[in-house]
Amino acid sequence: MNEVELTISAGRKEPGSLRLVFTLALAGMLSGLAVAGVYQITKPIIDANKARALREAVFEVVPGSAQLQRLAFRDGRLVPLGRDETTTDPVLYAGYDAEDNFLGYAIDGSGPGYQDIIHLIYGYDPQRRRVIGMQVLESRETPGLGDRIYRDEAFVAQFSSLAVEPAITVVKEESEAPNAVDAITGATISSKAVIEIINAANGRWLDRLPPAGAEPPAPEGKRGEPMPTSDDGDAAGEGS
Amino acid sequence: MDGTRGSDVTIDRIYDEFVKGIWRENPVFVMVLGMCPMMAVTNTAINALAMGAATAFVLIGSSLLVSLLRHLIPKQVRITTYIIIIATFVTVADLTLEAMVPEIHKALGAFISLIVVNCLILGRQEAFASRHPTRLALADAAGMAIGFAFALLCLGATREILGSGSLFGFLLFGEQFEPWVIMILPPGGFIMLGVILLFFNWMRQRRMSRQVAAAAKEEAR
Numbered sequence: 296m297n298e299v300e301l302t303i304s305a306g307r308k309e310p311g312s313l314r315l316v317f318t319l320a321l322a323g324m325l326s327g328l329a330v331a332g333v334y335q336i337t338k339p340i341i342d343a344n345k346a347r348a349l350r351e352a353v354f355e356v357v358p359g360s361a362q363l364q365r366l367a368f369r370d371g372r373l374v375p376l377g378r379d380e381t382t383t384d385p386v387l388y389a390g391y392d393a394e395d396n397f398l399g400y401a402i403d404g405s406g407p408g409y410q411d412i413i414h415l416i417y418g419y420d421p422q423r424r425r426v427i428g429m430q431v432l433e434s435r436e437t438p439g440l441g442d443r444i445y446r447d448e449a450f451v452a453q454f455s456s457l458a459v460e461p462a463i464t465v466v467k468e469e470s471e472a473p474n475a476v477d478a479i480t481g482a483t484i485s486s487k488a489v490i491e492i493i494n495a496a497n498g499r500w501l502d503r504l505p506p507a508g509a510e511p512p513a514p515e516g517k518r519g520e521p522m523p524t525s526d527d528g529d530a531a532g533e534g535s
Numbered sequence: 536m537d538g539t540r541g542s543d544v545t546i547d548r549i550y551d552e553f554v555k556g557i558w559r560e561n562p563v564f565v566m567v568l569g570m571c572p573m574m575a576v577t578n579t580a581i582n583a584l585a586m587g588a589a590t591a592f593v594l595i596g597s598s599l600l601v602s603l604l605r606h607l608i609p610k611q612v613r614i615t616t617y618i619i620i621i622a623t624f625v626t627v628a629d630l631t632l633e634a635m636v637p638e639i640h641k642a643l644g645a646f647i648s649l650i651v652v653n654c655l656i657l658g659r660q661e662a663f664a665s666r667h668p669t670r671l672a673l674a675d676a677a678g679m680a681i682g683f684a685f686a687l688l689c690l691g692a693t694r695e696i697l698g699s700g701s702l703f704g705f706l707l708f709g710e711q712f713e714p715w716v717i718m719i720l721p722p723g724g725f726i727m728l729g730v731i732l733l734f735f736n737w738m739r740q741r742r743m744s745r746q747v748a749a750a751a752k753e754e755a756r
Contacts, residue, residue, distance in 0.1 A: 439719045
């Protein structure tokens with residue numbers, strides 16, 4: 296490098312193209328090393344954050360749950376997945392209380408919103424055939440309007456006991472129907488998107504679930520993940 | 536090649552390069568640079584602050600490296616090299632924010648990666664860091680970064696107060712406040728920026744006319 300510097304400062308000679316290529320290659324290589332290094336360090340933290348957010352969301356949408364079990368739909372039935380097992384089969388979550396009683400499923404779904412894909416998760420109680428909770432995981436809805444699908448408590452509360460048959464509908468005025476959701480004024484498209492995502496996910500999942508009462512048992516010996524601890528850094532979450 | 540020799544670097548000079556970015560040559564209010572993030576992420580004060588911090592990290596890091604390497608980078612490929620340096624810092628900032636503060640990272644979205652094309656950063660490399668010693672380059676970058684963050688915060692705070700009735704997420708006016716929703720939408724950004732630019736230009740004009748008046752008085756004596 297010293298030699299190069301001397302050439303530059305001594306004479307106003309144009310540097311050869313080899314030197315230009317060398318400079319760019321070196322810069323690219325060092326940049327690649329730096330980025331790869333930081334990626335290696337941050338990846339496990341980012342994955343753990345996502346897994347924790349997803350797990351907390353499952354406990355949130357299945358009220359009262361204290362344990363959960365990941366289940367994959369394989370060969371026409373639900374099979375429990377191990378802690379770090381990855382799969383390409385469709386996945387949902389079963390929530391249980393501390394006494395191993397089954398409470399409900401948590402199903403995730405995504406679909407187009409007003410701006411971008413909305414990714415959400417909702418709880419479903421197969422005994423009562425009702426949606427029992429909903430949480431938006433990712434969205435880019437307009438701040439102040441569309442983002443009320445998760446900021447507006449009154450809207451979110453409508454999903455705490457919502458009949459799914461024949462299908463959930465969106466209404467623009469107060470309705471007593473058990474399957475009606477009151478759309479947010481000024482955010483009708485976002486409200487409809489949430490309902491459509493849930494209806495579509497119901498269409499996929501409800502026929503796959505075992506008959507009510509025959510739910511998969513709670514994880515043996517508490518193998519399922521307990522209440523989220525502060526930092527256990529596993530990467531159980533998977534994209535859908 | 537250098538605008539300044541190493542021996543010229545006095546404390547006064549460093550101080551001067553530092554403060555000019557905060558006020559006299561503020562990148563937003565005076566030079567009107569970096570408008571894209573200015574509009575996009577200033578709907579809340581906390582987003583504005585996070586964006587300001589991320590930009591500061593990238594600007595100071597790149598200015599340091601560019602100034603250190605200024606004799607080694609052939610001028611024919613300097614812009615490309617600056618972009619590589621800037622992009623590296625941006626990616627590091629992006630990943631770090633995602634790991635440390637996922638909520639804020641989610642709110643800022645693609646605008647973190649878009650720091651790469653913030654003309655303020657490339658502009659400072661080309662106009663300053665590549666022709667000044669490291670200490671001056673650092674002072675300049677820090678001043679510009681603070682000036683930029685200050686401008687973002689001004690806009691973010693006003694828009695959040697008017698558009699959501701809160702500041703840093705704390706409700707200011709109670710439940711009966713009807714938020715002025717347009718202020719947190721893109722048009723509100725333009726309106727607010729216009730108002731702020733108007734205010735700064737008015738201040739500058741007033742100062743200049745005062746100086747002219749003072750000079751005229753001197754002459755009359």
